Amino acid sequence: ELRAREPQLERYPFSRRPTPPPGFSHPRLHLVSYGERGLHRRARHRPRRDRPRRAWASPVGIRAGSLGPRLQEGAQGAAPSLQHERDGDADAAAAPEEGNDPTPPQPEPESSEEEYDEGGEYQGPRCVLEDYTKCSESHLWKLMMSFYDRKGPDSWAQGIVPHFITCNAFIGRSYAQVLHGFIRDSMKPGSKADCPLDPTEPLYIIELGTGSGKFSYFMVKALEEMKDTCDFPWEKIVYVMTDFTEANFNFWRDHPRLKKYFDSGNLEAGIFDAVNDGEIRLTNGTVLGTGSCVNPICVVANYLFDTLCHDIFQVDGGVLKEGLVSVGSKAAEEKDPLEPDIIQRFDNLYKYVPIGTDYYKGEGGDDAHLERILAWYKDYFTQENDHGGASLLVPIGALRAIRQLTSMSGGRAIVISGDKGNNNPEHFRGLGDPHIAVHGSFSVMVNYHAIGAYFTSRGGFALHNPQEEASLKVSCFVLGGDYSDAAGDARPWTGDHLEARDRERADRWPNLKAAFNEHVVSFGPNDFFVMQKSLKEDSSQPSLKSIVALLKLSDFDPDVFWKFRDTILNALNTCGEKLRADLGRGIPRVWDNYYLLDKDKDIAFEIGRFFYGIRNYRDALVYYAQSSTEIGEHHVTFHNMGLCYYSEGKLETSLEYFTKALEISPDYEKANSWKVRVERELAPAAAPTAEAADGG
Numbered sequence: 075e076l077r078a079r080e081p082q083l084e085r086y087p088f089s090r091r092p093t094p095p096p097g098f099s100h101p102r103l104h105l106v107s108y109g110e111r112g113l114h115r116r117a118r119h120r121p122r123r124d125r126p127r128r129a130w131a132s133p134v135g136i137r138a139g140s141l142g143p144r145l146q147e148g149a150q151g152a153a154p155s156l157q158h159e160r161d162g163d164a165d166a167a168a169a170p171e172e173g174n175d176p177t178p179p180q181p182e183p184e185s186s187e188e189e190y191d192e193g194g195e196y197q198g199p200r201c202v203l204e205d206y207t208k209c210s211e212s213h214l215w216k217l218m219m220s221f222y223d224r225k226g227p228d229s230w231a232q233g234i235v236p237h238f239i240t241c242n243a244f245i246g247r248s249y250a251q252v253l254h255g256f257i258r259d260s261m262k263p264g265s266k267a268d269c270p271l272d273p274t275e276p277l278y279i280i281e282l283g284t285g286s287g288k289f290s291y292f293m294v295k296a297l298e299e300m301k302d303t304c305d306f307p308w309e310k311i312v313y314v315m316t317d318f319t320e321a322n323f324n325f326w327r328d329h330p331r332l333k334k335y336f337d338s339g340n341l342e343a344g345i346f347d348a349v350n351d352g353e354i355r356l357t358n359g360t361v362l363g364t365g366s367c368v369n370p371i372c373v374v375a376n377y378l379f380d381t382l383c384h385d386i387f388q389v390d391g392g393v394l395k396e397g398l399v400s401v402g403s404k405a406a407e408e409k410d411p412l413e414p415d416i417i418q419r420f421d422n423l424y425k426y427v428p429i430g431t432d433y434y435k436g437e438g439g440d441d442a443h444l445e446r447i448l449a450w451y452k453d454y455f456t457q458e459n460d461h462g463g464a465s466l467l468v469p470i471g472a473l474r475a476i477r478q479l480t481s482m483s484g485g486r487a488i489v490i491s492g493d494k495g496n497n498n499p500e501h502f503r504g505l506g507d508p509h510i511a512v513h514g515s516f517s518v519m520v521n522y523h524a525i526g527a528y529f530t531s532r533g534g535f536a537l538h539n540p541q542e543e544a545s546l547k548v549s550c551f552v553l554g555g556d557y558s559d560a561a562g563d564a565r566p567w568t569g570d571h572l573e574a575r576d577r578e579r580a581d582r583w584p585n586l587k588a589a590f591n592e593h594v595v596s597f598g599p600n601d602f603f604v605m606q607k608s609l610k611e612d613s614s615q616p617s618l619k620s621i622v623a624l625l626k627l628s629d630f631d632p633d634v635f636w637k638f639r640d641t642i643l644n645a646l647n648t649c650g651e652k653l654r655a656d657l658g659r660g661i662p663r664v665w666d667n668y669y670l671l672d673k674d675k676d677i678a679f680e681i682g683r684f685f686y687g688i689r690n691y692r693d694a695l696v697y698y699a700q701s702s703t704e705i706g707e708h709h710v711t712f713h714n715m716g717l718c719y720y721s722e723g724k725l726e727t728s729l730e731y732f733t734k735a736l737e738i739s740p741d742y743e744k745a746n747s748w749k750v751r752v753e754r755e756l757a758p759a760a761a762p763t764a765e766a767a768d769g770g
Contacts, residue, residue, distance in 0.1 A: 199406040200421050206398035210383040210470050213401040213411070214422075214516075218381055221414035221515040237288070238603075239546050240376040240492055243629040243667045245599040246292025249490050252550060253279070253372055254300055255589030256488050259582075260370070260554075261305040266582040269486055269554030275368040276312045280479060282348050283378040284315040287326050288669045293374070294335055295667075312339065314362070316346035316354060323357070331669050348375075348475040349382060353482075362482050370486035370554055373479055375472075379525075380493045380517040382471025386508055387448070388426050389455035390463040394448060395426040396433065397465075397508070417516055424507045434470075438477055443531040444468075446567040447524055453568040454499060466502040467521050473528055480553055485532070488586075489551040492599060495520030497538040497549060522549045529553060530572055535579035537590045544600040550590050552583065602627065610637050618645040622656055630663035632677050639680045646687040654688055661685070665697070676705045682714065691718040709739035716748060725752050 204213040239245075257277075259267040271277065284290055294313045301308035313335070315326055323343050326332055335341035344354040344362070353363035362371075386397025402421040431452060434444035447468065455464040480487045494511075496502070496519055510516050526536030526549065534553035565571045580587055606624055609616050621638045628634045635642075646654065661684055668677045682697035698715045702708070716731035729752045735745035 198404060201403040201405050201408045203401045203403060203408065203411055203416070206400045206423075206425055209386045209397060209399050212399050214399065215383045215471075216412060217401075217414065217417055218515060220412040221417060237286070238633055239599070241286070241288040241292070242599075242602075242633060243292050243296075243631040244602045244627070245376075245492070246289060247296040247629060248548075248593040248599055249293050249374060250296035250300060251593040252490055252586070252589045253297070253488070254304060255586040256372070256552070256583070257304060257306045258585040262585075267554065267586075268582070269370060269552075271306060271369050273307050273310060276310050277306055277369045277372065278362065278367055279311065279313045279372040279374065280346075280354070280362075281313070281315055282346070282373065282375040282475065284317050284326075284343075285322070286669075286671055287315060287322075287329060287332060288671060289374075289376060290315050290341070291331050291669045292667070294341060298335075298340070308340070309338075313341050314354065314356065315341070315343045316348075317343075318345065318347050320345060327357075329670070348378065348478075349471050352478055364481045365484060367483040369483065370488065371479060371483040373476070373487060373489040373491075375475075375489065375491040375493075377493055379469050379472040379491060379520045380495065381515070382469065382475065384467040384508075384518055384521075385470050386424070386465075386467060387451070388463060388465050388505060389452055390426070390505060392452070392456040393428050394431060394452045396429045397424050397426050399424055414515070417512060417514075420510065420512065420516075422507075422510070437470075438474070440473065440477055440528075443528055444473070446531045447527045450527060450568055450572060451499070451502075455503070462503050463505045464499075464502045465504060465506050465508070466499075466524070467508060467518060468524050469521055472520070472525060476525075476528070476551075486554045487552070488554075489529075490548070491520075491522075491525075491551075492546050492548040493520045493522075494545065495522045495547045497522040497526065497536075497547060498540075498542065499523050501542075520547070522547055525549070526551060526576070527572055530575050530579075531567065535576045537580060537587065537594075539595050539598060539600075541595070541600070545603065546600040548594050548598060548600070550586070550594070552579075552586070606634055606637070616641060618642065618649050618653060622653065622660070625660060625664075630660050630667060632664050632668045633675075635661070635664045636675055636677060636680065639683075643683055643687055646684075657684070658688055658690065665700075670704055673705050676701050678704055679711060682711075686714065686718060686721075689721070691722050694718050707734075707738065709735040709742050709745065712738065713742065713745045713748070716745070716752075720748070720752065725756055728752055729756065 207213070257271065259265050260269050260271045261273075279293075281290055281293075290313060297304070297311060297313070298308065317323075326343055327336060332341060339358075342356045342358060342360070344356045345351075346354045353361055353366075355361050386399065388395045388397060400423040402423065403416050403419045404421045405416075405419055408416060431445050431448040432441070433448060435441055437444055451464065451466060476487075476489060494517070502521075508518055510518060522536075522538060526538060529536050529551040532553055534551060537550040537552075539548055563575070565574070606628065609620060609624055613620075616638070618641070621641060624638075625631075625634055642657070661681055664677065665681055678697045678701035682694045682701060685691070685694035685697065695715060695718050698711050698718070701711050712731045712735035716728040716735065719725075719728035719731060729749065732745045732749040732752065735742055736749065739745070
């Protein structure tokens with residue numbers, strides 16, 4: 075067993091607040107100028123029964139017909155006797171874990187009990203920011219853009235915007251496998267997919283709303299590791315990171331994990347407003363515009379569609395209605411109509427007016443497709459004895475972005491998207507106002523069923539994960555080949571005919587279907603998220619074997635390692651040699667997957683602690699040095715390096731590092747104690763030398 079005299083390792087305290095990397099801005103659409111507009115106050119004198127229905131913007135509330143708000147993550151005696159000397163708990167001080175809600179519940183606006191009637195309806199003052207307006211053109215989306223324009227970096231640093239569920243090694247690998255299935259079907263000779271790829275031309279993968287670049291790294295890395303089994307040449311795959319601002323470009327370019335892919339040409343970047351821009355200008359000078367891509371484009375969009383503009387509809391008694399929204403605030407007056415904090419004071423009113431299915435006339439050539447979608451919902455929810463009606467959203471912002479992107483490749487594309495949303499129209503039954511989830515900013519549920527219907531109407535198909543209890547819904551959409559009604563399919567666009575077309579067209583893509591079923595449906599990103607969250611939160615003392623299994627499933631994801639680091643280190647003293655060896659082989663993969671964002675998550679330092687715990691001092695020193703380079707010098711890191719050198723019997727070197735620790739923190743008692751101890755151990759060796767010199 076381990077030596078009793080083994081020195082006790084330190085873990086340094088984190089007291090500084092998480093900070094985003096320099097130049098980082100959250101990926102959202104750029105701010106559209108709002109202009110001056112008069113704001114009025116309006117008193118409440120109408121009886122409650124006469125007022126239009128109000129939607130409560132609650133961070134945790136669930137309205138009927140909704141699947142709920144966006145989810146996010148959302149010691150002593152260790153290896154050997156690893157002590158934690160910390161100023162408070164680092165995990166508690168850091169951003170909240172994803173899994174329950176993007177942020178802690180926001181406080182309700184200060185309102186007296188008199189401002190609510192006995193039915194819970196708000197009766198207080200209301201500042202009208204905008205009268206009843208078509209939802210996709212309303213002030214809601216101006217506030218959304220203002221939030222990310224003014225508070226983007228802070229929202230990321232404070233964990234307001236969830237990221238783990240869509241930024242981990244598991245989901246990067248899952249998406250890469252789905253894309254691999256698409257490539258195999260497209261490259262297979264005689265394939266019924268009828269969407270060939272030209273291996274001499276680039277295959278562009280465009281990620282919308284890239285942000286930090288963390289997901290980009292995981293997916294590009296997964297594709298690189300599959301290059302020997304992929305039917306398409308790796309050197310012709312170009313992953314394009316897009317954002318609405320140039321501020322993030324320097325961060326991407328300078329990031330050590332991305333640099334090699336930029337240098338090889340497998341990674342590019344460009345400015346792109348997902349709704350309004352018609353082309354992407356890459357940093358190498360290439361312009362992706364209408365008809366510019368020989369091969370189909372591949373689009374990735376995670377947690378983006380839920381923040382693009384939507385329209386509101388109801389089917390009530392067989393009548394299709396449009397929902398108009400009046401954006402307001404629970405304040406008597408708002409001096410700045412674009413102040414992001416207004417989101418916390420939302421007091422929105424809705425009213426519904428009858429419309430026809432030709433609502434989207436002049437919608438960029440998509441009129442017929444959008445009319446089919448609205449007609450499908452009207453028909454579906456106007457069945458015999460169906461008096462409950464339905465309420466639904468149409469993600470028109472997402473559909474416009476898809477239209478712009480698919481025009482670059484002649485209408486051939488694959489889109490992989492993960493978001494909170496619904497793909498089952500049964501979830502739309504019932505009349506009610508849309509649920510707005512407030513989490514610093516706000517978001518709504520994505521109607522993936524409507525997006526799928528749009529692709530089907532255009533001659534493509536959709537693959538949905540039928541799992542209903544899911545925080546993250548992942549769907550895949552394909553346009554390619556000629557399967558439209560122009561090719562002789564005269565079936566109507568109502569009822570089961572939509573789903574029948576999907577099934578028939580998807581059957582022509584066996585490899586894509588198999589990959590989607592294996593890596594999304596059978597066990598996908600949401601399942602992985604639930605598993606790691608449950609092991610962390612539902613088990614007070616998870617076994618080391620279960621943690622090792624989870625690490626292997628996650629491809630040794632750094633965030634998973636971080637969550638379970640204490641349990642791992644505490645168990646090293648008592649676990650068997652085989653389990654210790656398994657961890658020793660896998661932990662270097664943690665560092666290989668590490669993408670530096672949050673300097674309060676010092677992964678290198680924790681890996682150093684692990685290797686010290688298994689008495690691999692050489693590797694421990696490598697990672698402690700890496701910690702000093704990546705995160706910065708720290709007195710506890712130098713203290714631990716001193717312990718490593720001491721354990722190797724290199725007392726002079728250990729003394730140097732204890733001294734370095736004290737230079738940074740003169741009051742650091744443990745380093746001082748070890749310095750005195752080492753000096754004492756070195757003294758007997760120095761004494762004979764001094765006596766010999768005196769005798770000479």
